[in-house]
Amino acid sequence: MRDVAVIGVGINKWGELWEKSLRDIFVEAALLAMDDAGVDHIDSLYVGSMTPGLFIGQEHLGSLLADYLGQCPIPAARVESACASGGLAVRMGWMEVALGVSDIVMVGGVEKMLDVDGAGATYALATAADQEWECFNGATFPGLYAMIANAYQAKHNIPFDKFRKQLAQVAVKNHANGLLNPNAQYQMKVTAEQVMNSTMIADPLRLLDCSPITDGAAAAILCPLEMAKSAFKKHPPVTIIGSGAATDALALASRDDVTYLKATEVAADSAYKMAGLKPADIDFAEVHDCFTIAEICVTEALGFFDIGKGGEAATAGVTARDGAKPINPSGGLKSKGHPVGATGAAQMVEVVHQLRGDAGKRQLAKARIAMTQNMGGSGGSTVVHICKAA
């Protein structure tokens, strides 16, 4: 198995991109990644996208985007694991380079969510849940995560006011980080009071507990580490030293404990094992904060905090940029935006900038080993990667 390096990354400015099509925004991010790497061609492409069929009536994105990038007839595949599609693309590209089938592989993700018509974005996103057991009965993701939040509060017997502040602090912290990210959809500060007084979406989750609907893309260029060292010296290479993926039942009702993200724990364990590391070795992480409660549960499942203590870590400042375990220095899904298929690829973009030490105003003091955790649905799938500065 060959060691795999990330030699270039690219992301466009995320937001409501009414004047650009899906292919435009992917090519924009992809060309930035190629320029960053210093490559003029790629040997293969993996693109993560959750449901371009429902959002814009376009499937077959592998070929379409390889063509618009001027790279046909290379092999190109779209991969999907709901909101973990971008992380899945990274994993597939890592395998192809590690195996030796290709040398220079682009992994990326894209979603064009604002153009949706038909039954709308909430319907399109709900296809990541169990259609027959959840959607059919009216459940959508804010409601599903609200159930997780309520179960979490009850299980850990946290007074509601205290719990409500823990949730709010996740949003406050991620918006503070996103304020420093020029590509974030919402570069704005929010206060705990603003979060707790924002519109109720699904009790206890309010508008500012939820990640937004976003148009966006991100891409990274992978190659064998040996090649990175000899041929691509523009930046210090970042090495992928762990990759893990796991699944769980889609329907919350099928899980023993809805507050326990089993797929995240199993995927992280695989990645830790491959890297020969443990949670304490991770300097910082980009994780899947589609809702504030998600970040709390995820940071526990990754082994960073004890079960039931993820919220306290947020309010104590442990997960802040200057804390002991910074989480989502990019601003996370909450502030940066959440173009679902692109999110996992964008996590890799942030991690690479931080590990290289070129993250600008967002640069963390300690950034040698990082983790990305990208999750599908309400935890039905998770892809985890561990990366190391060269």
Add this chain to the structure above:
Amino acid sequence: MRDVAVIGVGINKWGELWEKSLRDIFVEAALLAMDDAGVDHIDSLYVGSMTPGLFIGQEHLGSLLADYLGQCPIPAARVESACASGGLAVRMGWMEVALGVSDIVMVGGVEKMLDVDGAGATYALATAADQEWECFNGATFPGLYAMIANAYQAKHNIPFDKFRKQLAQVAVKNHANGLLNPNAQYQMKVTAEQVMNSTMIADPLRLLDCSPITDGAAAAILCPLEMAKSAFKKHPPVTIIGSGAATDALALASRDDVTYLKATEVAADSAYKMAGLKPADIDFAEVHDCFTIAEICVTEALGFFDIGKGGEAATAGVTARDGAKPINPSGGLKSKGHPVGATGAAQMVEVVHQLRGDAGKRQLAKARIAMTQNMGGSGGSTVVHICKAA
């Protein structure tokens, strides 16, 4: 790179399966494959599906199907390359086993097409074409392949009556084969006259030139060849000795020559190179006959026949079961059915049965080396595999 064997295959009876859901039919095929292999678990799953979001409002199939198969928390991914999604799943599984990330990997495909509501199956399928340049202007796949057919006839200056008979012979031959396949959707003989007098769909293509709308699934179990030899002795293992994938522009208008399936030629060349073989070495092939004209163009792009001579090969009986180069002994998409995401996986099912020598009434006299060719859209992507009897 480890050698990879196919140790089990499964397929359900394809057709209009009103009483079964997508998860039902996939699990049915998957359990048949596990039983055939003699395994009680899998380490990873790849499932090809083109657009379950548009067909049944359900994405995130990797996790959903891993769960319904009782295999969570294994890694599971859905992959998509339009109608080549099943072939792509085979390729991803081959990579994962060859690399050594997993040992026992299920690769499969599924599509539940009959349940579609909304804009209907023709709209859902058209998302494999270029939405902005083709679908927006009213093009759907029968029309796109009709344009290919007309361009082919004109380029090769074939008298219309002769060309019309060539197209018909592809359908006649594939239905003759499908008559022997108990899992085929349309186990019925058709005559050239019936094809040529069937309802006009898109001139010159008539109803019996088109593959049908189908509910169906197929699956195969892969493992390292060494493990197959030592631990799974139920059947002689079949080895995957070549894998190739390639892309082309989705829009016909973007191609220099719409009668030339460049992605198919490039993918086949990759597979031939990996296997160290040439077209003459292939005993028989399962190819993507979504329309009769497609089989003619594909068999030329694979190097089996000279350009412009694919139709003559059909009328001369060369591609028949008892011909020199049998094509689609399973009945092909035309007779067996075309649940788009499942088709590529089903090609592997047929090839394995033929190479093992247990294809029953359909068994070919010479079956030592076989090819599968699975195509997305009007040729925008192609995945090719070459397999060998142990």
